[in-house]
Amino acid sequence: MLIGLEIKNFAIVSNLSTEWHNGMTAITGETGAGKSIAIDALSLCLGERADAGAVRPGTDRAEICAQFDISQLPLAQHFLEQHLLSNSEGECLLRRVICKNGRSKSYINGSSVTAAQLKEIGQYLISIHGQHAHQHLLKAEHQLHLLDAYAGHNQLLADVKERFKAYQALIKEFNQLEQQQQQQAAQKQLLEYQVAELDEFALQPGEFEEIEAEHHKLSHSQTILESCQRELQHLYESDEQSACSLLQHSAQQFTELASYDESLSSIASLLSEAAVQVEEASREIRSYVDVTDLDPARLDEVETRLTGAMDLARKHHIKPEELVEFHQSIAEELASISYNSDRLVALESEINNALEQYKQAAKLLSESRHKYADTLNQLISDSMANLSMENGRFAIDIQQTSDKAPSAMGFDTVSFLVSTNPGQPLQALSKVASGGELSRISLAIQVIIAQRVTTPTLIFDEVDVGISGPTASAVGKLLRQLGKSTQVICVTHLPQVASSGHQQFFVAKEIANGETYTQMNKLSKEGRIDEIARLLAGDNISKMARANAKELISAHA
Structure with a gap:
């Protein structure tokens, strides 16, 4: 999990050092204060593309260091051992330096690496869900990826890909030999x-x-x-x-x-x-x-x-x-000149055998997808009800087309279907769900899948946009529940979600000597009450707002 983050001269941050803990951490702040600044910095530290615009004006370079505890993360440990980057402390330190000319340098445990290597190890450390994640949800390939991620189809997918590659290799050899004979x-x-x-x-x-x-x-x-x-x-x-x-x-x-x-x-x-x-x-x-x-x-x-x-x-x-x-x-x-007709005949037989083996592997994958799709259908439908979509129904439609060419992902075509009103038939997400509904459905899917996918740290960047009231409370409970099994970091503007956190950071923007600075500080118990009250009532905090804030926080204690 993430245990420390240091940011220097990044965007409007001059110097920022934070410690992170288990459970759910809420990040709130005033509009325009840069609540997502830590997540943006983390993204760079995980290998995202950098440019000179990331460097604070008037400085030569930006520097970001993220420290992780990987004592319980065998995949991350294996990556470090494989690339001779391990240390004896069970920790992993990622560092990214961006110069004002746009060039950058990357480090893991003090050793120089590529940005691609940062990105590769990052998949074992953090999963970031942005506020536009629901837009990806409308894409068929992303829907298929989500189903496979929930089902843990790594081995089945590897088998299908291996059979597909073997089939493709034989097809390629056949085509080359046939072309060669035509040329001959x-x-x-x-x-x-x-x-x-x-x-x-x-x-x-x-x-x-x-x-x-x-x-x-x-x-x-x-x-x-x-x-x-x-x-x-x-x-x-x-x-x-x-x-x-x-x-x-x-x-x-x-x-x-x-x-x-x-x-x-x-x-x-x-x-x-x-x-x-x-x-x-x-x-x-x-x-x-x-x-x-x-x-x-x-x-x-x-x-x-x-x-x-x-x-x-x-x-x-x-x-x-x-x-x-x-x-x-x-x-x-x-x-x-002689024609190798015997090899062509043999290849035809090998291709048929390889195709049959591919179909068998794809069939096992498809059967598992149907099994887990049934489970997901019920879980997501229940979660929709908890997110103020009481009559909502969710279904994953899996189709197999006999004329579809083999692919590394099998024969299945997946489509997420939803019905949000009584009597309404199940239809594709893009045709039925409104923006707010799609955001809630997306959040429900992300949380449910996150419970199955073993990423130690989950970051939700304003995924609660477009919801309020009881729905916001349900989202907060959902994220806090998720925080019991994994580290959850959530940037939010909703008091109901912020109050659900085990701890909370406040992001503020200050102007000094004509320059803008962003600070992020961990809030004390009283500080949290004041911040939740501000989110409830605005800058003029009343006694009633503070009482409501105490009540919201206590409800999750």
Whole structure:
């Protein structure tokens, strides 16, 4: 439970230190004094979002410390042990520092933590019910949460969520495998077309280089033949002087000259050899010209083959020389594609089994919800009667729709129904209850559920707005009764509710040196009488008002 709260430089609070006790604590004060300031500070200390506006003007930072006794709270102890934040005193100290630039720091037992960790441990320490809690009551998901909280469905919900996750995982695997096979089918179709096209073209290893060279030759064959014939004339067949005849003539001349000078014989030999070489070259040229014909059809054939290869290469964004290797690789890829149909069939069976297990877990949860809904219906109807709704009836409608997709919360759809007048049929809360009635119904539900949910400290922030008279007295009795089993802190403006508290704080606003300060002080017995009298009669407290205040307080003693 909460045992201490210190607030520094928060909003209009300069410095505030309070001690808290068992039972029901009422917080009252003048309008605008900041009765909810302690609760707002606690919310920040429990991890709520902070901003620079929380820092008191003229100061650098706000600081809030909340001290809890967790000696009887095993869940809170486990959290601290799990995160290595325990101390040996059975206490837990939460601290939040908010700087004027909007940044904040969080601490648990002196160790730096995240705001999320503050929020996580906060669920084991305090439950805050604000004055707008009844608005959440109109939402179907919140109604379902309240029913499960009252019934203590933690294990059943965990079972349903576990089965749901297993079912979802199988569905995901099935969808992925099916999508993969669809993609493979599309890929196979593409590869089949590509391989068939390349098979039909049937380019052989090294063929492209060969036809490229042949095309180059054939496209220049006319020029080659004409040049060969011309040069043959020059070398050997000219009627005038050919190169061969000139060499032969020169060789003959140097042979004759060598008879006079032996050193010229080598020249004669060289010229003779040259003549022989020219004659041999001429015979080869003649042979080449004789066997080479101009073949336009072959040129067209080679050109078509070469163009086809280049077109295929461009189509696949590769070089023509790489076509054969590419053909082989996609043929192998096509051969490697196989469909895992067996796994799809197995998955269908596993999905059906997982769905059946999910349905069984969801059925157990639904059966328990119906059981506890019957109990809640009677308790809340009785509580409505105590809150001046004598003819009120409350019912929780639980529906199961066969076509509803599985979810982590089961198959149930929950709706809170109410009838506030005799003869009026049960209808949804939003259609029947007025604002005041909805506030009372909400309070009744919160108190009843709080008796089952083991949160050690319950805070009610002006949840009694819109009620008065006998109803206010009933609310006070309800909260005081709840205070016997758990710590209850209630911000109120009603004397009937305030007088029900085991102790009471008074919040006042003061102005000094042009600055506003809020103070919260625990009231003595006489102080409580004066404050209850003020709530009854206003600032002009009469003897009768004080007598009424004494009577209200004594009624709960």
